[in-house]
Amino acid sequence: MNKQDHSSENLVQESILISIHAQLNCQTDFNKAIKYILGRSIRSYYEFTGNEELTWKKIELYKKHHKFTKRAADLLRSGATEKQLHYEHMVPVSLLLQQLFALDDKSDINEIRAILDTSEVVILSKEEATVLDGNKQLKYLLDGNFVNGKGLRTKGTMEERLKAIGAELDPEFKNNKL
Numbered sequence: 276m277n278k279q280d281h282s283s284e285n286l287v288q289e290s291i292l293i294s295i296h297a298q299l300n301c302q303t304d305f306n307k308a309i310k311y312i313l314g315r316s317i318r319s320y321y322e323f324t325g326n327e328e329l330t331w332k333k334i335e336l337y338k339k340h341h342k343f344t345k346r347a348a349d350l351l352r353s354g355a356t357e358k359q360l361h362y363e364h365m366v367p368v369s370l371l372l373q374q375l376f377a378l379d380d381k382s383d384i385n386e387i388r389a390i391l392d393t394s395e396v397v398i399l400s401k402e403e404a405t406v407l408d409g410n411k412q413l414k415y416l417l418d419g420n421f422v423n424g425k426g427l428r429t430k431g432t433m434e435e436r437l438k439a440i441g442a443e444l445d446p447e448f449k450n451n452k453l
Contacts, residue, residue, distance in 0.1 A: 291319055317375075365437070
């Protein structure tokens with residue numbers, strides 16, 4: 276869903292792609308340290324703007340560079356602080372790692388980019404994030420009602436995860452990108 280314009284690629288993202296490609300092509304045993312480093316690289320891919328600004332925990336940059344759900348955008352418009360919003364990698368990083376590890380050693384940067392471009396950071400309300408990640412056996416508050424958790428902390432596509440919590444992207448922010 277993340278439709279980056281690769282003709283004007285974010286140089287930070289390009290550097291991260293090169294780094295991931297190098298790690299994948301020189302490692303055959305993905306130990307805990309390598310998985311951690313690759314996980315941080317994947318997270319960083321979605322967090323830096325073309326001007327090398329880190330968007331993490333910066334509402335002003337969220338508004339310019341990330342999509343919001345309608346619930347999160349409504350909170351933002353009513354003066355929400357960063358503590359009321361949740362910065363969510365919409366395809367779990369653990370799933371992206373699995374997809375990257377499944378590539379063969381002849382993979383190129385475009386294959387890595389294609390995997391990473393299936394996700395992006397979307398700003399959710401804290402309630403949405405709690406329900407999304409929550410245990411299916413427990414109930415959580417969402418829109419004034421108690422609903423079962425969705426158990427999607429480590430699974431699901433962006434579309435599946437948004438649908439599970441009844442979330443839609445807010446039109447004001449739907450064209451935002453890094």
